[in-house]
Amino acid sequence: MNYGYGRVSTNKQELGLQIKALKDAGATKIYKEKISGAKAERKELNNLLKEIKAGDTLIVTKADRIARSLSQLERIVTELTSRGVAVHILNMGIFTAQNMDNPMTKLLFNVLGAFAEFERSMILERTQEGIKDAKEKGVKFGRKSKAFKIEGSLLHAILQVEGGKMSQPEGAEFAGCSIATFKRRLKEYRESNNEGG
Structure with a gap:
C-alpha cells in the first residue's frame, strides 16, 4: 500500500x-x-x-x-x-x-x-x-488586546477615583472586579481620554 x-x-x-x-x-x-x-x-x-x-x-x-x-x-x-x-x-x-x-x-x-x-x-x-x-519598524506581534467597554458601575467607580472620592481598592470593590483589573481599566480610561483630548 x-x-x-x-x-x-x-x-x-x-x-x-x-x-x-x-x-x-x-x-x-x-x-x-x-x-x-x-x-x-x-x-x-x-x-x-x-x-x-x-x-x-x-x-x-x-x-x-x-x-x-x-x-x-x-x-x-x-x-x-x-x-x-x-x-x-x-x-x-x-x-x-x-x-x-x-x-x-x-x-x-x-x-x-x-x-x-x-x-x-x-x-x-x-x-x-x-x-x-x-x-524595529514598530510592527506589533501577538494578539491585539481586547477593547473593553468602560460603563456602568465600572465607569462610576473610575469617575469617583478620578475625582478623589474613592481609593482604587474601593473602586475595584464597587465595580466588582479585582484591583489588578480595575487598575488596567483605569489606565485604559486615562489613555482613551488623553487620545481624545
Whole structure:
C-alpha cells in the first residue's frame, strides 16, 4: 500500500498542494497534520509509522515534512527501509533497504538531506531577520488586546477615583472586579481620554 504524509507548520497554511502531489505520486491513504516540524510529538506521523509495514511505500513531498534534521531523516528512513518499507521523497528519490546499502545512494541521500536541512535553517534565519526588522519598524506581534467597554458601575467607580472620592481598592470593590483589573481599566480610561483630548 502507498501511504502519504503531508504536514504544514501552522493552522494558517494549507495542505492542498501537498495532498495533490501525494495523490499524483500514487498515495492511497494520506496522513496529514498541521504542526511544527520542531515538535517531537507528531501524532499522525507516529500513527503512520506504527501502521506502515513491509512492502508498503511512504511518500512525502520533501524531506523536511518528516524530519527537522539530517540525523532525524536518516534515522526515520533507515528504520523504515530496514523494515522493508520503501521511502519515496518526491524531490530526492526512492530509498529502499537495497539501495540504502549502496555507498553512492547513501552519499546522495546524505548530500540531499544536508541541503534540505540547510534550506530549513536558511528559511528560519530569514524569518527571524524579518521579524526583527518588522519589530524595529514598530510592527506589533501577538494578539491585539481586547477593547473593553468602560460603563456602568465600572465607569462610576473610575469617575469617583478620578475625582478623589474613592481609593482604587474601593473602586475595584464597587465595580466588582479585582484591583489588578480595575487598575488596567483605569489606565485604559486615562489613555482613551488623553487620545481624545
